[in-house]
Amino acid sequence: MEKITVIVPCYNEEDAIDYFYEEINRVMTEMENIDFELLFINDGSKDCTLDKIKEYAKKNQHVKYISFSRNFGKESAIYAGLEKSTGNYVCMMDADLQDPPMLLPKMLKIIKEEGYDSVATRRVTRKGESPIRSLFARLFYRIMNRISDTELMDGARDYRLMTRQFVNTLLDMREYNRFSKGLFGWIGFDTKWIEFENMERVAGETKWSFWKLLLYSIEGIVAFSTIPLTIVSILGMFMLVIAFIFIIFIVVKTLVYGDPVSGWPSLVCIITLIGGIQIFCVGILGQYLSKAYLETKKRPIYIVKDTNIDEKNQNVCKI
Ligand code: UDP
Ligand code: MG
Numbered sequence: 001m002e003k004i005t006v007i008v009p010c011y012n013e014e015d016a017i018d019y020f021y022e023e024i025n026r027v028m029t030e031m032e033n034i035d036f037e038l039l040f041i042n043d044g045s046k047d048c049t050l051d052k053i054k055e056y057a058k059k060n061q062h063v064k065y066i067s068f069s070r071n072f073g074k075e076s077a078i079y080a081g082l083e084k085s086t087g088n089y090v091c092m093m094d095a096d097l098q099d100p101p102m103l104l105p106k107m108l109k110i111i112k113e114e115g116y117d118s119v120a121t122r123r124v125t126r127k128g129e130s131p132i133r134s135l136f137a138r139l140f141y142r143i144m145n146r147i148s149d150t151e152l153m154d155g156a157r158d159y160r161l162m163t164r165q166f167v168n169t170l171l172d173m174r175e176y177n178r179f180s181k182g183l184f185g186w187i188g189f190d191t192k193w194i195e196f197e198n199m200e201r202v203a204g205e206t207k208w209s210f211w212k213l214l215l216y217s218i219e220g221i222v223a224f225s226t227i228p229l230t231i232v233s234i235l236g237m238f239m240l241v242i243a244f245i246f247i248i249f250i251v252v253k254t255l256v257y258g259d260p261v262s263g264w265p266s267l268v269c270i271i272t273l274i275g276g277i278q279i280f281c282v283g284i285l286g287q288y289l290s291k292a293y294l295e296t297k298k299r300p301i302y303i304v305k306d307t308n309i310d311e312k313n314q315n316v317c318k319i
Helices: 017-030 049-059 074-084 101-114 131-147 164-172 180-186 210-224 227-257 264-297
Strands: 003-010 035-042 063-068 089-092 118-123 156-163 191-196 304-307
Touching (some): 003 017, 003 074, 017 035, 049 063, 063 074, 101 156, 101 191, 156 164, 180 210
Parallel strands (some): 003 035, 003 089
Antiparallel strands (some): 063 304, 089 156, 118 156
């Protein structure tokens, strides 16, 4: 029998998770000829999320969980889920019903009948989101697609169904700074995109502040493009050429017209401008350096504190 692993990263989802569990159960009963594994990843929640998950696990043998020792972030939760998944197909969805579980039968049908390796979803509207946030999101996708070879889909969600081969390829990439939206595209394979209208979260609050999203977008750029480094080098060369022309100009001017001391305000402006550009460029270098630094430490991507998965009796489905 075919098996789907559903990975659900949860961080402080006590308000939403019951609704989610109810809904996914409905879909699981609907798809009766498929075996399911419902894999909750508790990403260091500080509320009763884990208790609720344990309750589900007691009642339902298909429910598995991994609980982290602290909050490691959604990317780590996704990785842990992929690593522990055993199904022929693996799906990830959020615990807040923003990724409608009822799309699952349609997604499975596409993979099985049309031969795709993964089915991904994107929202075509950003209803219920603040305009500034949407604006920055659009800008991010535009910049990212310009400066990186990997194509990123605007409005793409992490909700997708993948074949075992696709998952195993993702697992081979053990980088510490993970940016899944980029990795999905980078590994290739055939992906079909299906679209849906944005849904608002059923309960609870989003874990992503504007600041967190900004840092995440920088992570994405640093992980998938080295163009900023090239831009910095070109900028440096450009300023060097201008400096040379300027020096020649000043020497000639001094020789021809003498040297009255004037113009220090403009000098101060130029110094602060160049100083600013330099610090900005050093900052860009620092971003790459810090990522490389963390990468060389080879720390684990997540640490498990509690789980009901019995590693010895786990049979991962073959491709
Ligand atoms: N999440 C997580 N760890 C985090 C932040 C979020 O596991 O540090 C989970 C969260 O519980 C949810 C999913 O990631 O299931 C998406 O989070 P959220 O709904 O807050 O993001 P949004 O949909 O607003 O982008
Ligand atoms: Mg959400």
